[in-house]
Amino acid sequence: MSQHYDESSVRVLKGLEPVKERPGMYTRTTDPTHICQEVIDNAADEALGGFARRIAVTVHLDGSLSVEDDGRGIPVGLHPQEGVPVVELVFTRLHAGGKFNKKDGGAYAFSGGLHGVGVSVTNALSTRLEVEVRRDGGVWHMAFAGGDVVEPLAHVGECKPRTSGTRVRVWPDARYFESPRYSMSELERLLRAKAVLLPGVTVTLTVERPEAPEVRQWQYPEGLKSYLAELFNGDEPVAPLFSAEAYIGRDHEQFAPGEGAQWALAWFEDGAGGESYVNLIPTPSGGTHEAGLRAGVFEAVKSFVDHHNLLPRGVKLMAEDVWSRVRFVLSARVLDPQFQGQTKEKLTSRDALKLVATLVRDPVELWLNQHVEAGKKIAELAIRQAQSRLKSVKKVEKKKGSGVAVLPGKLTDCESEDIERNELFLVEGDSAGGSAKLARDKEYQAILPLRGKVLNSWETDRDQLFSNAEIHDISVAIGVDPHAPGDEVDLSGLRYGKIAILSDADVDGSHIQVLLLTLFYRHFSRLLEKGHIYIAQPPLYRVDVPGQGKSRPPRKIYALDEAELTATLERLRSENVRESSLAISRFKGLGEMNPEQLRDTTMHPDTRRLTQVRIRPGALDETRRMFSMLMGKGEAASRRSWMEARGNEVEADV
Numbered sequence: 001m002s003q004h005y006d007e008s009s010v011r012v013l014k015g016l017e018p019v020k021e022r023p024g025m026y027t028r029t030t031d032p033t034h035i036c037q038e039v040i041d042n043a044a045d046e047a048l049g050g051f052a053r054r055i056a057v058t059v060h061l062d063g064s065l066s067v068e069d070d071g072r073g074i075p076v077g078l079h080p081q082e083g084v085p086v087v088e089l090v091f092t093r094l095h096a097g098g099k100f101n102k103k104d105g106g107a108y109a110f111s112g113g114l115h116g117v118g119v120s121v122t123n124a125l126s127t128r129l130e131v132e133v134r135r136d137g138g139v140w141h142m143a144f145a146g147g148d149v150v151e152p153l154a155h156v157g158e159c160k161p162r163t164s165g166t167r168v169r170v171w172p173d174a175r176y177f178e179s180p181r182y183s184m185s186e187l188e189r190l191l192r193a194k195a196v197l198l199p200g201v202t203v204t205l206t207v208e209r210p211e212a213p214e215v216r217q218w219q220y221p222e223g224l225k226s227y228l229a230e231l232f233n234g235d236e237p238v239a240p241l242f243s244a245e246a247y248i249g250r251d252h253e254q255f256a257p258g259e260g261a262q263w264a265l266a267w268f269e270d271g272a273g274g275e276s277y278v279n280l281i282p283t284p285s286g287g288t289h290e291a292g293l294r295a296g297v298f299e300a301v302k303s304f305v306d307h308h309n310l311l312p313r314g315v316k317l318m319a320e321d322v323w324s325r326v327r328f329v330l331s332a333r334v335l336d337p338q339f340q341g342q343t344k345e346k347l348t349s350r351d352a353l354k355l356v357a358t359l360v361r362d363p364v365e366l367w368l369n370q371h372v373e374a375g376k377k378i379a380e381l382a383i384r385q386a387q388s389r390l391k392s393v394k395k396v397e398k399k400k401g402s403g404v405a406v407l408p409g410k411l412t413d414c415e416s417e418d419i420e421r422n423e424l425f426l427v428e429g430d431s432a433g434g435s436a437k438l439a440r441d442k443e444y445q446a447i448l449p450l451r452g453k454v455l456n457s458w459e460t461d462r463d464q465l466f467s468n469a470e471i472h473d474i475s476v477a478i479g480v481d482p483h484a485p486g487d488e489v490d491l492s493g494l495r496y497g498k499i500a501i502l503s504d505a506d507v508d509g510s511h512i513q514v515l516l517l518t519l520f521y522r523h524f525s526r527l528l529e530k531g532h533i534y535i536a537q538p539p540l541y542r543v544d545v546p547g548q549g550k551s552r553p554p555r556k557i558y559a560l561d562e563a564e565l566t567a568t569l570e571r572l573r574s575e576n577v578r579e580s581s582l583a584i585s586r587f588k589g590l591g592e593m594n595p596e597q598l599r600d601t602t603m604h605p606d607t608r609r610l611t612q613v614r615i616r617p618g619a620l621d622e623t624r625r626m627f628s629m630l631m632g633k634g635e636a637a638s639r640r641s642w643m644e645a646r647g648n649e650v651e652a653d654v
Contacts, residue, residue, distance in 0.1 A: 016124035016147040032172035046071030066169040073135030224264040237266040239374035246359035274328035287347030289332040291606035292356025300364035408473035431591030438595035458631035482523040544583040
């Protein structure tokens with residue numbers, strides 16, 4: 001291994017080099033389907049804006065894939081700042097595109113491609129890519145190889161004045177993918193979904209064969225309703241399928257005009273699940289828009305049940321009882337969607353939850369009250385599910401025995417007896433504990449505030465642990481006695497499925513995390529093994545973004561740390577938001593957050609960041625040595641040596 005390290009050792013990746021070096025950061029590398037999806041999404045965005053009526057995809061015999069639309073065509077003129085054709089910019093520059101400008105008059109009001117890296121990634125990971133643009137009465141052609149221009153933009157012919165559109169043909173580079181073959185099932189599902197979500201748009205898939213091409217075409221005149229009915233697979237729903245849509249009008253305080261959702265729902269005796277989309281982008285991992293649909297439907301059904309007095313005594317409905325038998329299709333339209341990663345499989349925009357929940361509740365409740373018999377069947381299904389859940393909880397209770405511990409007085413307990421669902425937050429300080437009590441969901445979230453720093457228990461005997469009041473309260477609250485690694489432990493008394501450490505996002509907060517993790521590793525190791533221990537991650541920064549005209553209301557964006565803050569500011573700059581107009585706040589501690597902020601960023605299951613703590617397989621000895629070196633009383637020399645050797649890796653928190 002070379003020991004040479006100087007100024008020349010630092011390499012700066014330019015252009016599309018980062019994509020080629022680390023393709024997994026930008027796309028799925030199992031097969032080339034996702035890089036082709038980027039091209040399809042661009043065509044779909046044209047249709048979403050009302051500029052295209054046809055999307056045609058062809059899988060060619062030579063392994064290439066082409067996407068053609070009849071949209072406006074990518075602009076071919078010179079960019080006013082960069083001085084190169086815009087079509088070249090789009091395919092060769094990361095973070096270049098027509099979807100960042102959301103102000104009145106922008107090219108796209110709603111779109112899925114908001115990272116600005118989509119088709120440039122496709123280009124970088126292809127041996128060849130050709131673009132043909134029909135626009136302003138002319139036909140233009142350009143070709144790339146490995147992301148570089150090999151055939152400059154050229155005017156190659158004429159077309160009818162009213163004819164326009166774009167055709168992109170891609171030859172994926174097999175070196176970057178585990179399999180060179182497209183996932184035809186995924187491709188068909190994607191194109192069928194585009195047809196569902198774009199009423200009036202014809203979507204075709206042609207697969208060239210040596211004998212004759214295979215052609216499939218999709219059109220759904222009833223949109224989501226007919227699509228969901230197709231997904232029933234012959235099963236009969238409990239009540240008639242319900243579909244609707246709702247969008248924000250002008251002058252709304254929180255959301256932009258046009259934001260909203262359309263959905264289709266049906267309840268079944270067996271089976272649940274569904275598909276969701278954001279600006280036509282499929283989100284197989286769900287996200288906040290699905291959470292909003294779930295919340296809105298639950299509130300509507302709960303209101304219907306209460307209004308008709310259908311709930312038996314002693315039964316309490318939960319969201320899972322209503323949602324566990326629903327099949328659905330959801331299409332959300334969000335102005336600035338934030339996805340988890342470039343593959344966009346999960347929506348993380350916190351505002352989307354409130355947006356969809358707000359718009360869904362009233363139409364669903366109105367439909368239930370207009371179709372009372374159907375509503376009662378849905379209510380009965382949910383009530384049976386709740387009763388079944390309560391029976392399973394009672395079975396667990398009987399195994400606990402008759403001993404009853406006196407819970408610590410400062411514990412604010414939850415109401416639910418469903419151990420798997422219950423959560424306990426160990427909160428740093430009384431002031432943060434007060435905010436957490438107001439921010440929690442009292443149904444299943446409990447709060448135990450800790451005063452000061454917990455004892456370093458690495459070298460404390462088990463018999464002496466309870467001399468420390470904080471450790472005593474933690475043990476009694478969770479319902480498990482201290483034990484050594486390898487001991488036979490009875491976890492039937494465990495009162496919470498998740499035990500989350502919630503401390504400030506600063507050095508002291510990190511120290512408290514280490515002390516509590518030391519306690520759990522040394523004296524409650526079975527909880528770590530079973531995956532019950534978590535760390536809650538509150539944000540360190542809040543960025544207040546002012547409103548930009550009627551189409552974009554003010555926003556609050558939270559950043560976990562300095563790196564995330566930098567990325568947020570870069571994204572805002574790309575949206576042409578003036579940095580001088582931003583207000584950046586740094587939270588000094590959890591006590592500074594009001595309950596609503598704490599709930600949205602740290603405690604709500606759909607918008608928080610909760611990291612599970614596990615011991616890496618095969619790292620037991622290494623973990624024990626590290627704890628001993630960090631927490632042992634006689635290890636000062638070892639800690640000093642370790643800090644001298646690793647101190648350069650520390651990131652300053654200023």
